[in-house]
Amino acid sequence: MLSLLKLNLMKKIVVLVVSLFILLNSGFAQAKINVVVIGAHPDDCDNDAGGTAILFAKAGHNVLFVSVTNGDAGHHEKGGGALAKIRIDEAQEAGKRFGVKYMVLDHHDGELMPTLDIRLEIIRIIRRWNADLVIGPRPNDYHPDHRNTAVLIQDAAYLVIVPNIAPDTPPLKRNPVFLYTEDGFQKPTPFEPDIAVDITPVFDQKIYAMAAHESQFFEWLPWTSGKLDQVPKTEAERLKWLAEWRNQGINDKVKESLTKWYGPGKSNQAKYAEAFEICEYGRRPSDEEIRKLFPFFD
């Protein structure tokens, strides 16, 4: 009788230990990674880091998109507050499709300056999100809003840990890793893809989410490039058209980076990628830390 009781107890202990082991090895035990992507306009984060954001969100991590301007200049027929309202609504819909929270700050489009007030606003947002990773544009770009957004982000790096700056919001304990999104500008230095993410499995979802910015991808941007008359009418045709338009292929440097992070076999299968350059003003991560920050490499 006693040995039977002992046996039952032993069984219970084994079940408990196995359950604990499974739990610790599941996502439950893995710390959440907090990512803030910052763009100048509602649709910039989407275009530059949308696939990567989906991968983070699908794995249960926390992603915030921030548009520093309200997009109230981005149209040929609409403008002002009415356009800002349209773009805020589009950003909210895009956020749902990406699986991220989308914040649109109320600064005029086309007039963004890297002021102290906006720098403090960015610092507070990065702190409140408890960011591990902050992603944004490089300061070399054709659009002054993109350049000034980059300056604002660079100026927030480091100051996010300084308690006497914006003392109403507790500082971060350590400087996040700051990353630049890919661009094609060559001067003063071309973009270096230190990190490349294979977004092939989520490319269709990225396009679907981007398509929420109807006023941009099917009205304003085609108008600026003289192809408004080519925009298809049905949703299915529009998604296909947007996918073709946004497919920039994978250049040699990005391919090299994909091979570094995924190995030659997997990188050869990648059709779509997003690449990032490490900003020298944030924390400088080792390769090992990058693998922890991008847990989908393996």
Ligand SMILES: [Zn+2]
């Ligand atoms: Zn933009």
